[in-house]
Amino acid sequence: MSGEEPRLWSLHRELTEGTVFTDLTHAFRPGQPHFPGFGDERRETLFDLARGDGFTVHRYTLAGQWGTHVDPPSHFVAGARTLDRIPVREMVLPLVVLDITARVAADPDATPTLDDVTSWERRNGRVPAGSFVALRTGWSRRWPDPEAMDNRDGDGVRHTPGWSREVLRYLFEDAGVTAIGHEQADTDPGLAASAGDHGLEEYVLARDRWQLELLAHLDRVPEAGSLLVASWPRPHGGSGFPARVFAIHPAV
Template sequence: MRTIDLSHTIKDGMPVFPGTETPSIENVFTHEMHGFQEHRLTLFSHVGTHVDAPAHMIKGALTLDQMSTDRFIGPGVCINCTAKNSQNPTITIDDLIPYESEISESDFVILNSGWYKNWGKNEYFTHYPALTPEAARWLVDFDLKGVGVDVISIDSAELSGYEIHNILLEQNILAIENLNSLHLLPEDGFIFSCLPLKYDQADGSPVRAIAIY
């Protein structure tokens, strides 16, 4: 069994969604002074590579801690969206249809736009590839557990509101954002895992997303 790490490292000064704060990682106890090392972590629930719960957008909906662990792992398919760019950022039904048979056999759809290569740059936050509402509604007709993207949000930065979030989360389909290194995913399928922290009323959580093959 082999694994591929699809996560960004959480650290001080890392890119975060505009309006939130970067994590603070404080070395509180040290080997030199205390004989052991321990850090204090201060961070938002949607920092770095993370998963969105339905409760992130929908009042009274499921939180991550209410969901069984099997909701966060299953067969995945990676859809090549690297032809998309800032001039042509929309991911349409036509881009998804060639993968229809693979999607029907998968729990997770991972959209590889290649945008993760802009991590740490200003352009990461704007004009990134994103699903159209029609494409998102087409995906919810499949029995999916989640849709993953290598961008800051599953919704376009250029459109107001959170329509794509709501289309997916209303059907209890998780949104996994800020994935990394998607070019390493095998074409012949893999098991995707995005287990979150189990904290009370979890609207979202950083994850160590991996592919197993």
Template sequence: MCSPRIVRIAHETTTESARSSRRTWLGAAGLGALAAVAGGGMARAVLVPATGVVDLTHTLSPELPVWPGNPAFAMVQVAWHENGGFGQNAVGYWEHTGTHVDAPVHRVRGAASVERIAAEDLVAPLVVIDISARADMNPDATLDISDIEKWEGRHGRIPERALVAMYSGWERRLVNPGSFLNLDGQGRPHAPGFAGEAAEFLVTQRNIVAAGVDTLSLDQAATGEYRAHSAILGAGRYGVEMLANLGRVPAVGATVVVGAPKHAGGTGGPCRVLALS
């Protein structure tokens, strides 16, 4: 929550900005103050049919869960239609907020940053591997090589240069953000992810272009080793975390379009992800 003083300063400064320059507020207040701003209800991902275009993106809002210790998404109005004819907001968030891309440099120093992800790699065959039944019973479940083998037994070999997504059904917990984070008594989150061996297999044996999850981490959340991150990002592939609506797309046959951000040196960033089927 923000203090009344921060709200007053933001509004007074931005009113002055409308008279002179829209850039004044950002220079005077800085985006750092935005981390304290909260408000509005969280918009849920819209459930849509499994044909046509499916939005795999959660709507950013201050209530959307983030990795423990990270600040929530924040937004404050800085220009008004009544003063100058245009509305505008300033937004503040860490790169790995909401549905977002992990660029290789997120894990590997000196690796490719987000603007260096090849455009052709942002459009790929979409593979969805469902482990939701096991995740319902065990929040520390992992997508293992056996899950990949079972999937291929039903659907055939994973296509070359695919984005392979783990569907755990975790987004059902968003009705209670605390349940989505699922912290234990020591403050560690518990949620499903890729096993390190499975991530390595997908990179080396199936030549995937990216991996995705409907949780906050490519790895099982409670792990401290981050082997899935290392395998995927270390191989120059990218990740997409906190996907929505994976249960609404087919296991195979859809194409995914990842609208990744493009800021120089970025380790990732919020993105709009669409499945076309």
């Protein structure tokens, strides 16, 4: 063997020496915000070092769509790709951040427009094919307060930001992105989701794409130039699972 450092080891050293790793994941726990139909997380301590056992083990009972999580196409589309059929090469992607935080602060029902995408591309070049696009809204600052996350009015209607069809259509059909993600609990804005309209989420998943919900700390990541790494367990036929997500990027 030669004394040269293997290429991938060299790339790893260069990557880790000059970059920041930012966790984009909420730590999940009982009592956190969740869809009412799921019920709360339950934990049972099967073995415990504090009780004199030789190790600690918990049993977790929770819905797949819990905390920061991944939605595969099969979440909404019968016969579509399940978690175990998403290849690991899709889990490391260029990260694009669309920031509409200022608009959401003034109007919680705000959604992105094509002007937002055009402005991003004017500053950074075309949205890369095969990338992951995250919608930054500032909503994750409300976590883990269920009432603040839902932001319901007196009639029980949720006022939360979401995606828009025009932007999703551009990202998937023109730019050719691989996946999207957002800080709020739904792809669709709260006004639509409150009425049972999840058409935008269905639009995404019906295109054999996946998404991440309830992302955190997008304010710590630049709008361009980062890598997103998303991982999750591989349940056979799985329709959703908590995910561990992080960004690798230059210092902001």
